[in-house]
Amino acid sequence: MIIGLGIAAGCALGALTALMGVVAMAFPGRPRPWPAHLLRRSAWLAAASAAAVYSLGLSGVLAAEWAVGDGADSTPAPACRDGFAPATVQGLSHHRASYLPLGFDCVREDGSTYTSDPDYAWMNRTSAVLALSAAALAVGAGCAAELRARAAAR
Template identity: 65%
Template sequence: MFALPVLGLSVVCAVAVLISVARAVAMALPGRPRPWAEHLLRRTAAAFGWAAGAVYAVGLAGVLWSEAEVGDGADSTPAPACRFGFDPETIQGLSHHRASYLPLRFDCVREDGSVYAGDPGLVGMNWTWVSLALAAALLVIGMHCRAELRARKAAAR
Protein backbone atom coordinates (compact mmCIF):
# COMPACT_ATOMS: atom_id res chain seq x y z
CA MET A 1 0.00 0.00 0.00
CA PHE A 2 2.73 2.45 0.95
CA ALA A 3 5.38 0.95 -1.32
CA LEU A 4 4.35 2.81 -4.48
CA PRO A 5 4.35 6.32 -2.93
CA VAL A 6 7.76 5.54 -1.43
CA LEU A 7 9.02 4.50 -4.87
CA GLY A 8 7.71 7.84 -6.14
CA LEU A 9 9.67 9.55 -3.38
CA SER A 10 12.81 7.72 -4.49
CA VAL A 11 12.28 9.00 -8.04
CA VAL A 12 11.90 12.56 -6.73
CA CYS A 13 15.12 12.12 -4.73
CA ALA A 14 16.92 10.70 -7.77
CA VAL A 15 15.89 13.72 -9.87
CA ALA A 16 17.08 16.02 -7.07
CA VAL A 17 20.42 14.16 -7.06
CA LEU A 18 20.82 14.77 -10.80
CA ILE A 19 20.00 18.45 -10.39
CA SER A 20 22.40 18.81 -7.43
CA VAL A 21 25.20 17.04 -9.29
CA ALA A 22 24.65 19.24 -12.34
CA ARG A 23 24.81 22.33 -10.13
CA ALA A 24 28.02 21.06 -8.49
CA VAL A 25 29.60 20.32 -11.89
CA ALA A 26 28.59 23.81 -13.05
CA MET A 27 31.08 25.16 -10.50
CA ALA A 28 33.89 24.09 -12.87
CA LEU A 29 32.56 26.27 -15.69
CA PRO A 30 33.51 29.90 -16.31
CA GLY A 31 31.30 32.50 -14.67
CA ARG A 32 30.84 30.53 -11.46
CA PRO A 33 29.58 32.45 -8.43
CA ARG A 34 31.98 33.77 -5.82
CA PRO A 35 33.01 32.45 -3.32
CA TRP A 36 32.86 29.27 -5.37
CA ALA A 37 34.17 26.93 -2.63
CA GLU A 38 31.15 27.60 -0.40
CA HIS A 39 28.74 27.01 -3.26
CA LEU A 40 30.54 23.79 -4.21
CA LEU A 41 30.37 22.49 -0.62
CA ARG A 42 26.68 23.37 -0.34
CA ARG A 43 25.79 21.78 -3.67
CA THR A 44 27.82 18.63 -3.01
CA ALA A 45 26.23 18.25 0.44
CA ALA A 46 22.80 18.61 -1.16
CA ALA A 47 23.65 15.94 -3.74
CA PHE A 48 24.84 13.54 -1.04
CA GLY A 49 21.78 14.24 1.11
CA TRP A 50 19.33 13.66 -1.74
CA ALA A 51 21.21 10.50 -2.75
CA ALA A 52 20.93 9.19 0.82
CA GLY A 53 17.20 9.87 0.72
CA ALA A 54 16.83 8.09 -2.62
CA VAL A 55 18.70 4.98 -1.48
CA TYR A 56 16.75 4.83 1.79
CA ALA A 57 13.43 5.28 -0.05
CA VAL A 58 14.22 2.41 -2.44
CA GLY A 59 15.11 0.14 0.49
CA LEU A 60 12.02 1.23 2.42
CA ALA A 61 9.86 0.45 -0.61
CA GLY A 62 11.37 -3.05 -0.71
CA VAL A 63 10.60 -3.66 2.96
CA LEU A 64 7.07 -2.26 2.61
CA TRP A 65 6.47 -4.35 -0.51
CA SER A 66 7.61 -7.53 1.26
CA GLU A 67 5.41 -6.63 4.22
CA ALA A 68 2.41 -6.04 1.95
CA GLU A 69 2.78 -9.46 0.32
CA VAL A 70 2.08 -11.17 3.65
CA GLY A 71 -1.59 -12.03 4.03
CA ASP A 72 -2.35 -11.11 0.42
CA GLY A 73 -4.31 -14.17 -0.66
CA ALA A 74 -3.43 -17.84 -0.93
CA ASP A 75 0.21 -18.87 -0.53
CA SER A 76 1.17 -15.59 1.12
CA THR A 77 2.15 -16.84 4.57
CA PRO A 78 4.95 -17.14 5.51
CA ALA A 79 6.24 -14.15 3.60
CA PRO A 80 7.11 -14.84 -0.04
CA ALA A 81 10.35 -12.89 0.47
CA CYS A 82 11.35 -15.55 3.01
CA ARG A 83 10.52 -18.48 0.71
CA PHE A 84 11.47 -17.57 -2.84
CA GLY A 85 15.13 -17.75 -3.82
CA PHE A 86 16.19 -19.93 -0.88
CA ASP A 87 16.96 -23.63 -0.81
CA PRO A 88 14.52 -25.97 1.00
CA GLU A 89 16.92 -26.50 3.93
CA THR A 90 17.00 -22.77 4.63
CA ILE A 91 13.24 -22.30 4.71
CA GLN A 92 12.52 -25.47 6.66
CA GLY A 93 10.70 -24.63 9.90
CA LEU A 94 9.88 -21.06 8.84
CA SER A 95 7.32 -19.59 11.22
CA HIS A 96 7.07 -15.81 10.71
CA HIS A 97 8.96 -12.65 9.74
CA ARG A 98 10.08 -9.37 11.31
CA ALA A 99 10.36 -6.08 9.47
CA SER A 100 12.37 -3.06 10.59
CA TYR A 101 12.45 0.38 9.01
CA LEU A 102 15.50 1.79 10.79
CA PRO A 103 17.77 0.03 9.98
CA LEU A 104 16.07 -1.47 6.96
CA ARG A 105 15.60 -5.22 7.55
CA PHE A 106 13.28 -8.03 6.61
CA ASP A 107 14.14 -11.04 8.74
CA CYS A 108 12.68 -14.50 8.45
CA VAL A 109 12.32 -16.40 11.73
CA ARG A 110 12.31 -20.19 12.05
CA GLU A 111 10.48 -22.16 14.74
CA ASP A 112 13.76 -22.73 16.63
CA GLY A 113 14.32 -18.95 16.87
CA SER A 114 17.11 -18.73 14.29
CA VAL A 115 16.90 -15.89 11.79
CA TYR A 116 18.00 -15.31 8.20
CA ALA A 117 17.71 -12.21 6.03
CA GLY A 118 14.79 -12.20 3.62
CA ASP A 119 16.55 -9.59 1.48
CA PRO A 120 20.35 -9.60 1.92
CA GLY A 121 20.62 -6.52 -0.32
CA LEU A 122 19.21 -4.33 2.44
CA VAL A 123 22.51 -4.53 4.34
CA GLY A 124 24.29 -2.82 1.46
CA MET A 125 21.52 -0.24 1.17
CA ASN A 126 21.80 0.56 4.88
CA TRP A 127 25.55 1.13 4.61
CA THR A 128 25.11 3.20 1.45
CA TRP A 129 22.46 5.60 2.74
CA VAL A 130 24.19 6.00 6.11
CA SER A 131 27.52 6.75 4.40
CA LEU A 132 25.92 9.29 2.08
CA ALA A 133 24.04 10.98 4.93
CA LEU A 134 27.21 11.10 7.04
CA ALA A 135 29.17 12.60 4.15
CA ALA A 136 26.47 15.25 3.66
CA ALA A 137 26.47 16.07 7.38
CA LEU A 138 30.27 16.33 7.46
CA LEU A 139 30.24 18.67 4.46
CA VAL A 140 27.64 20.91 6.12
CA ILE A 141 29.61 20.93 9.38
CA GLY A 142 32.80 21.68 7.46
CA MET A 143 31.09 24.52 5.64
CA HIS A 144 29.93 26.08 8.91
CA CYS A 145 33.35 25.62 10.55
CA ARG A 146 34.98 27.28 7.54
CA ALA A 147 32.60 30.24 7.82
CA GLU A 148 33.26 30.49 11.57
CA LEU A 149 37.03 30.50 11.05
CA ARG A 150 36.72 33.15 8.36
CA ALA A 151 34.59 35.31 10.70
CA ARG A 152 37.15 34.96 13.51
CA LYS A 153 40.00 35.93 11.20
CA ALA A 154 38.06 38.98 10.04
CA ALA A 155 37.31 39.98 13.64
CA ALA A 156 40.98 39.63 14.63
CA ARG A 157 42.11 42.09 11.94
Protein backbone atom coordinates in the same frame (compact mmCIF):
# COMPACT_ATOMS: atom_id res chain seq x y z
CA MET B 1 4.42 0.82 -3.53
CA ILE B 2 3.82 3.47 -6.15
CA ILE B 3 4.14 6.17 -3.50
CA GLY B 4 7.47 4.74 -2.32
CA LEU B 5 8.81 4.61 -5.86
CA GLY B 6 7.55 8.15 -6.43
CA ILE B 7 9.39 9.34 -3.34
CA ALA B 8 12.54 7.54 -4.51
CA ALA B 9 12.18 9.14 -7.95
CA GLY B 10 11.68 12.58 -6.38
CA CYS B 11 14.79 12.14 -4.24
CA ALA B 12 16.74 10.95 -7.28
CA LEU B 13 15.59 14.03 -9.17
CA GLY B 14 16.79 16.16 -6.25
CA ALA B 15 20.12 14.34 -6.33
CA LEU B 16 20.47 15.03 -10.06
CA THR B 17 19.64 18.69 -9.50
CA ALA B 18 22.25 18.89 -6.75
CA LEU B 19 24.74 17.10 -9.00
CA MET B 20 24.22 19.75 -11.66
CA GLY B 21 24.89 22.39 -9.00
CA VAL B 22 28.16 20.68 -8.09
CA VAL B 23 29.18 20.34 -11.74
CA ALA B 24 28.32 24.00 -12.34
CA MET B 25 31.08 24.94 -9.92
CA ALA B 26 33.65 23.80 -12.51
CA PHE B 27 32.59 26.42 -15.06
CA PRO B 28 33.55 30.09 -15.21
CA GLY B 29 31.24 32.53 -13.47
CA ARG B 30 30.85 30.41 -10.37
CA PRO B 31 29.78 32.18 -7.17
CA ARG B 32 32.39 33.45 -4.73
CA PRO B 33 33.66 32.08 -2.41
CA TRP B 34 33.37 28.91 -4.46
CA PRO B 35 34.74 26.36 -1.92
CA ALA B 36 31.92 27.11 0.52
CA HIS B 37 29.32 26.81 -2.24
CA LEU B 38 30.91 23.57 -3.44
CA LEU B 39 30.80 22.09 0.07
CA ARG B 40 27.19 23.15 0.56
CA ARG B 41 26.08 21.81 -2.82
CA SER B 42 27.96 18.55 -2.26
CA ALA B 43 26.23 18.16 1.10
CA TRP B 44 22.85 18.57 -0.60
CA LEU B 45 23.88 16.01 -3.24
CA ALA B 46 24.91 13.46 -0.62
CA ALA B 47 21.73 14.05 1.43
CA ALA B 48 19.43 13.70 -1.57
CA SER B 49 21.27 10.58 -2.71
CA ALA B 50 20.97 9.05 0.77
CA ALA B 51 17.25 9.79 0.79
CA ALA B 52 16.84 8.26 -2.68
CA VAL B 53 18.62 5.02 -1.75
CA TYR B 54 16.82 4.71 1.58
CA SER B 55 13.38 5.40 0.09
CA LEU B 56 14.02 2.83 -2.64
CA GLY B 57 14.80 0.22 0.01
CA LEU B 58 11.87 1.36 2.14
CA SER B 59 9.48 0.88 -0.77
CA GLY B 60 10.86 -2.65 -1.20
CA VAL B 61 10.31 -3.49 2.47
CA LEU B 62 6.81 -2.00 2.40
CA ALA B 63 5.90 -3.90 -0.78
CA ALA B 64 7.08 -7.18 0.75
CA GLU B 65 5.24 -6.39 3.98
CA TRP B 66 2.02 -5.60 2.10
CA ALA B 67 2.29 -8.90 0.19
CA VAL B 68 1.99 -10.84 3.45
CA GLY B 69 -1.46 -12.36 3.92
CA ASP B 70 -2.53 -11.40 0.41
CA GLY B 71 -3.57 -14.78 -0.99
CA ALA B 72 -2.40 -18.36 -0.80
CA ASP B 73 1.20 -19.05 0.20
CA SER B 74 1.85 -15.46 1.20
CA THR B 75 2.85 -15.92 4.83
CA PRO B 76 5.59 -15.34 5.95
CA ALA B 77 6.93 -12.61 3.69
CA PRO B 78 8.14 -13.60 0.22
CA ALA B 79 11.43 -11.88 1.04
CA CYS B 80 12.08 -14.66 3.56
CA ARG B 81 11.18 -17.48 1.15
CA ASP B 82 12.24 -16.43 -2.35
CA GLY B 83 15.78 -17.27 -3.42
CA PHE B 84 16.66 -19.46 -0.44
CA ALA B 85 17.39 -23.18 -0.35
CA PRO B 86 14.51 -25.38 0.83
CA ALA B 87 16.56 -26.43 3.87
CA THR B 88 16.90 -22.78 4.92
CA VAL B 89 13.20 -22.05 4.58
CA GLN B 90 12.10 -25.26 6.29
CA GLY B 91 10.33 -24.56 9.58
CA LEU B 92 9.81 -20.89 8.83
CA SER B 93 7.10 -19.54 11.14
CA HIS B 94 7.03 -15.74 10.79
CA HIS B 95 9.08 -12.66 10.05
CA ARG B 96 9.87 -9.28 11.57
CA ALA B 97 10.18 -6.29 9.27
CA SER B 98 12.69 -3.60 10.14
CA TYR B 99 12.56 -0.09 8.72
CA LEU B 100 15.77 1.19 10.30
CA PRO B 101 17.93 -0.60 9.25
CA LEU B 102 16.00 -1.94 6.29
CA GLY B 103 15.43 -5.67 6.11
CA PHE B 104 13.61 -8.70 7.41
CA ASP B 105 14.43 -11.12 10.18
CA CYS B 106 13.01 -14.50 9.20
CA VAL B 107 12.15 -16.60 12.26
CA ARG B 108 11.99 -20.41 12.29
CA GLU B 109 9.82 -22.46 14.64
CA ASP B 110 12.84 -23.30 16.82
CA GLY B 111 13.53 -19.58 17.38
CA SER B 112 16.59 -19.31 15.12
CA THR B 113 16.65 -16.45 12.63
CA TYR B 114 18.25 -15.54 9.34
CA THR B 115 18.24 -12.29 7.40
CA SER B 116 16.40 -11.95 4.15
CA ASP B 117 17.41 -10.36 0.86
CA PRO B 118 21.07 -9.21 0.85
CA ASP B 119 20.10 -6.20 -1.30
CA TYR B 120 18.94 -4.44 1.85
CA ALA B 121 22.49 -4.65 3.28
CA TRP B 122 24.00 -2.53 0.51
CA MET B 123 21.10 -0.08 0.70
CA ASN B 124 21.66 0.32 4.45
CA ARG B 125 25.40 0.81 4.04
CA THR B 126 25.07 3.19 1.11
CA SER B 127 22.43 5.39 2.72
CA ALA B 128 24.40 5.51 5.98
CA VAL B 129 27.65 6.47 4.23
CA LEU B 130 25.90 9.12 2.15
CA ALA B 131 24.11 10.57 5.19
CA LEU B 132 27.36 10.74 7.17
CA SER B 133 29.08 12.33 4.18
CA ALA B 134 26.33 14.92 3.94
CA ALA B 135 26.72 15.74 7.62
CA ALA B 136 30.51 16.01 7.32
CA LEU B 137 30.23 18.25 4.25
CA ALA B 138 27.68 20.48 5.98
CA VAL B 139 29.93 20.80 9.03
CA GLY B 140 32.86 21.55 6.71
CA ALA B 141 30.85 24.28 4.97
CA GLY B 142 29.96 25.78 8.35
CA CYS B 143 33.59 25.69 9.49
CA ALA B 144 34.72 27.31 6.24
CA ALA B 145 32.17 30.10 6.69
CA GLU B 146 33.29 30.60 10.30
CA LEU B 147 36.96 30.79 9.32
CA ARG B 148 36.15 33.24 6.55
CA ALA B 149 34.15 35.42 8.98
CA ARG B 150 37.00 35.40 11.49
CA ALA B 151 39.52 36.32 8.80
CA ALA B 152 37.30 39.17 7.63
CA ALA B 153 36.96 40.47 11.20
CA ARG B 154 40.73 40.80 11.58
